[in-house]
Amino acid sequence: MIEFKNVTKLYEDGTEAVKEFSLEVRRGETLTLIGPSGCGKTTTMKMINRLIDPTSGAIYINGKNIKDYNIHELRWNIGYVLQQIALFPHLTIEENVSIVPEMKKWSKKETLTRSNELLEMVGLDPAIYKNRMPSELSGGQQQRIGVIRALAADPDIILMDEPFSALDPISRELLQNDIQKLQKEIKKTIVFVTHDIEEAIKLGDRICLMEEGRIIQLDEPKHLIMNPSNELVKNFIGNQKSPWQTTVGSISTYKKDLILSAENLNGANYRQQGSFVIVDKNNVFQGILMNGKVMKGQRIEHDMSLYDAAECLNGSDQALFPVLEEEKLVGILSYQNIVEHLRSTATKENGVIKT
Amino acid sequence: MNEFITVFQKRQNMLLETTLEHLQISMISLIIAVILAVPLGLILTRYPKVAEPIIGVSAVMQTIPSLAVLAFLIPFFGIGTTPAIIALVLYGLLPILRNTYTGINEVNPALTEAATGMGMNSLKRLTKVELPIAMPVIMAGIRTSMVLIVGTTTIAALIGAGGLGEIILLGLDRGADINLILLGAIPAALLAILLDFILKILEKFSKKAGIKSFILTFLIAIFIIATPFIWNGNKQPDLVIGGKMGSEPELLINMYKLLIEEETDLTVSLEPNLGKTAFVFSALQEGSIDIFPEFTGTAIVTHMEDQAESNEAREVYEQARQGMKDEFDMEFLQPMAFNNTYAVATTKEMADQYDLREIGDLKRIENEITAGFTLEFNDRYDGYVGMQDVYNLEIADIKTMEPGIRQSALTNGEVDIIDAYATDSYMIELDLVTLDDPENLFPPYQGAPLMRTDTLETYPELEAILNQLSGKITDEEMRQMNYKVDYDDESPNEVARTYLENEGLLPN
Ligand SMILES: Nc1ncnc2c1ncn2[C@@H]1O[C@H](COP(=O)(O)OP(=O)(O)OP(=O)(O)O)[C@@H](O)[C@H]1O
Ligand SMILES: [Mg+2]
Secondary structure, eight states, rough: EEEEEEEEEOOOTOOEEEEEEEEEEEEEEEEEESTTSSHHHHHHHHHHHHSSOSEEEEEEEEEEGGGGGGGGHHHHHHEEETTOOOOOSSSSSHHHHHHHHHHTTHHHHHHHHHHHHHHHHTTTTTTHHTTGGGSOHHHHHHHHHHHHHTTTTTOOOOEETTTTTTTTTHHHHHHHHHHHHHHHHHHHHEEEEEHHHHHHHHSSSSEEEEEEEEEHHHHHHHHHOOOOOOOHHHHHHHGGGOGSSSSSHHHOOOGGEEEEEHHHHHOOOOOOOSSSEEETTTEEEEEEEETTEOOOOOOOOSSHHHHHHHHHHHOOOOOOOEEEEEEEEEEEHHHHHHHHHHHHEEEETTTTOOO | OOHHHHHHHHHHHHHHHHHHHHHHHHHHHHHHHHHHHHHHHHHHHHHHHHHHHHHHHHHHHHHOOHHHHHHHHHHHOOHHHHHHHHHHHHHHHHHHHHHHHHHHTTTTTHHHHHHHTTTTHHHHIIIIIIHHHHHHHHHHHHHHHHHHHHOOOOOOGTTTTSTTOOOOOOHHHHHHHHHHHHHHHHHHHHHHHHHHHHHHHHHHHHHHHHHHHHHHHHHHHHHHHHHHHHHHHOOOOOOOEEEEHHHHHHHHHHHHHHHHHHSOOOOOEEEEEEEEEHHHHHHHTTTOOEEEEEHHIIIIISSSSSOOOOOHHHHHHHHHHHHHHHHHOEEEOOSSSOOOOEEEEEEEHHHHHOOOBGGGGGGGGGTTTTTEEHHHHOOOOOIHHHHHHHOOOOOEEEEOOGGGGHHHHHTSSSSSEEEEEETTHHHHHEEEEEEEOOTTTTTOEEEHHHHEHHHHHHTTTEEEHHHGTTTTTHHHHHHHHHHHHHTTTHHHHHHHHHHHHHHTTSSO
């Protein structure tokens, strides 16, 4: 849908804001751009609607270089939501929302129906709100209008530059939910800039983490969290990683005395009480021995999150769980391991326990 | 207060006429200023590098005194409404220009970015976003400019543009007649308030109806105001006769007009009450007037920048005539009898009490009296400097003051003697006496028609016609006629006609 090919932006003062940047935003996905301040997120985003022109390289929308589009028509098809909200203070809510449809020469009736529909979509009663001035709305309500103004003429692409960062946490959360809900219905291609990793994870189908004008990692949120490609990514994700996100491979322990070889099992060389994991001579998992009884047993892949593992564990009466990588035993997970892990990632500050 | 009401009633027609003129001149100037300054301001926002210097230049223009601007414009545009409007426009530009520039620049950049990002082109962004948001600031500039223009328009009367300034100038000329001055000043202030109110309404209207209808209203306003103005410009008279401030020049030019129109088919229009000698003279040079009555003494001292070589009237005229011919290629026709020279005047009681007849008689009381002189008189050789020299006077206390307030200072008893012009009408009204000047210290100031040589070549008959007044009109007759105009409020045209008829120069 949107394709960056070797895009570089060099500002006049010599700042190289974006370097050799290549990326494809897929149709219907929400891509969140995240990274430290000054890493070039805004610059990248504004090159899409040509508020900034690249120094070299090219950007394509639907396979056509954006320079070959009529610039105004291009922009009419790209909704734009600003951090500063930037509703026009001298126009009513309805007039603000109707700007692009009017420029696209929609009929009066169409425009009116559309703005009513959009207001309702974000839970603002048109009868009450459409004739208000922007200053008569709360910040959260204003940014809702900012969002529907961008949606008004039904663009294929929507750009949002830290749209919710000026809002209080509650409004922010509500608006994020709105966007999630909207996106399920409208399935637009959204490029969403944020500096808030939670927001990036919540809204992004994929996250593009940038540093100094380059892509550090581009991945789905869970992969980004589970396989950070370097220290920077790890730091960025930081506390975001819930203890439940940890892969079981790193919690489990490899305790020799809980492992029983197939040989010893056949030689009946084992204790009748307790649980053991049975492996063959190649360390390939064979089953579980529980109180002298051999069973198939519940098994866990090493890269499973603790959260997912807990789902598997739930309702099982096994005391030990084999953690496998390509059928080979790499560790054994017990409830004790889990409790220790959760305890070790929690802290207590001023009597408040945090994970 | 009662007096004010009387003056008001007597001058209603003049008030109405000058108010309309005032309104018209101010509005035209304001509209031109808006038409120039708003787009210029808008253009400057796109070229910030040149903006500061240009705004700086227009700020400098504003510091030039309006009188100086008018004087500067006469050689190029003559007298009347055109130079007045040009000067007023120059004055009105700065506030509008500056406010447009800052108003647009101060529009929140996020809003312009949003507008651009939404796909508005430059013009759409300007009309839909920038102008409406900057409107209150721009309107504030327009309103400041309006007040400035309405105020300054009073000065335009000095170059014959008309307006309420005419009444104010008349008041100043009549010995600072406070009622007349108020009669001019109050409507000017009311006009400013009224226009401010209209502009406010217009601003509100523009908020509701959008910028396009605002521009439309504006154009309609231009049309309505400019139409009578354009019509007026149609009829061109053959001759324009100008005159300085005051009743005396106005009487004289009316006589010229009556005589010329009686004996030829030429059409003559009059431009009375032009501000300063220099203004009238440059207007004559430039050609927007063709004739004006000038004094022999002034021709020598002011225009030729020379000194009278004699104190004998005939010789002074001869010197002036030759000089004006040689230096300016102008014809100075024969002078009339009256001599409107400087005189030293005092009240009748004072003269009786101290038996004052001649200037030299003041010597006896020089330590006891206070003199009220104009700044100019105090400083000139044919003034107090010469009095010290020729009559050996050393007056103990001298107060310098504006010409218009000397006579009231004298009647109030604040001063005991003043300098005066021999034919001024207040001499009669206040029963003043002039002291003789046996040493002929004050050179003669005889009035005579002054015109460009080319005018006389085109209309050679003028010489004979205007010279009929040669040697006519004595000091006393002039004083009487001035009195009729100034104090009895008779029309200068009527007074002039009566005189000419009595002299047998016009048929009864
Ligand atoms: N107009 C400009 N001229 C020169 N340098 C600029 C300009 N705009 C941005 N930069 C620089 O380019 C770099 C990238 O800026 P950009 O605004 O894209 O960062 P960002 O990732 O959006 O940062 P933030 O999270 O703080 O908004 C920064 O170093 C910035 O200082
Ligand atoms: Mg940014």
